[in-house]
Amino acid sequence: MRIGLSTPIVVQVPGIAAPWEATGGAAELARIAEAADTLGFDHLTCSEHIGVPADAAAARGSTYWDPLATLSFLAARTTRIRLATSVLVLGYHHPLALAKRYGTLDRLSGGRVVLGVGVGSLSEEFALLGAEWDARGAVADRRLAALRAAWGRKEVDGFVIEPHATSPEPVIWVGGRTRRSLRRAVESGSGWVPFGLSATALADHLRSVTLPDGFEVVLNPGRALDPLTDPEDARRRLIRLRDAGATVVTCAVRASDAGNYCDQLAALHSVAAAL
Structure with missing residues (x-):
């Protein structure tokens, strides 16, 4: 079971x-990313919202x-840690635009x-962007198939896409909390990121599906870990996730500042290494 980070600063949810x-800012973010990279954490995340309604903020x-x-x-401040979107909303993007933009990032970061x-899940944001809300599941399926077909290929539908990703086999984690999202992940992705279950x-x-070899089940502890103060609690919660089927865990840690965050990362790495 590999351990990644729900990157601080870049998403700020009240109460969390x-x-x-x-x-x-950039200095603190770079310091944390470099520490996670050096320690051997699996991935960093960044979510997507173009705009949030003021009454939902x-x-x-x-x-x-x-x-x-x-x-x-x-990517420019690290060398090996994976860079995960968590998640891009497929209905907001043309598949070729995603293949070009994130394929370029994949090339720059070495895959x-x-x-x-x-x-x-935010109807107001769909309306803001002129995206289709009612049929968003079907739209997502079509765009996911098109994204897979375009990823890592120089020529798509008669157009040259250069640069492109380092491999024609994308690593795709599908987010969601429904069985349909899990089926979508098994059929068209390489991992599933459930939430709120x-x-x-x-x-x-x-139990409702047969997971392919190498399929990643990406879970999270639900609240921030505090391995410096309570390493036993962190250990129990990681074990609970492993027993639930996690192959990857995306963690947040409690911290008072960026320096303390890096200290927490070192403590979490020690806890995870001992499992």
Whole structure:
């Protein structure tokens, strides 16, 4: 089971983000990414929201750094850690645009891009962008198929796409909480990133399919870990996720500032290494 990070600063959800993140910037972000890279963490994440309705910001938060710009910056400050979108909303993007933009990032980073994708859940944002809400699941399926067909290929439908990704086999994590999202992940992706599911529902979903070899089940502990203060709690929660079927865990840690965050990462790495 590999351990990645829900990157701080770049997404700030009320009640989850620490106060220091509000003033954190490129220097703090780079420091944390470099520490995670050196320690051997699996991935960093960045989510996507173009805009959040003002009346929803209190619950969802309003700070969402652009994933392409953010992960490109992090690619330049790291050497091996994977760079995961968590998640891109397929209905917002033309598949060739994704293949070109993130394929370029994949080339720049030496093949480290993980395309986390999803159907989307914010109707107001769909309306803002002129995207189709009612048929978003069908749209997502079509665009995911087209993205897979275009990824890592120089010529697509008579057009040259250069540069392109380092491999024609993308790493795609499909986000969602429904059995349909899991089936979509098994049929068209290489991993599943569920959210908001109980342990019972998660187990029921996973029993409903046969997972391909190498398929990644990406879970999270639900709340920030504090391995410096309570390493035993962190260990128990990681073991619980492993027993639930996780092959990858995306963690957040409690911290008072960027330096303390890096100390927490070192402690978390020690806990995970001992499992």
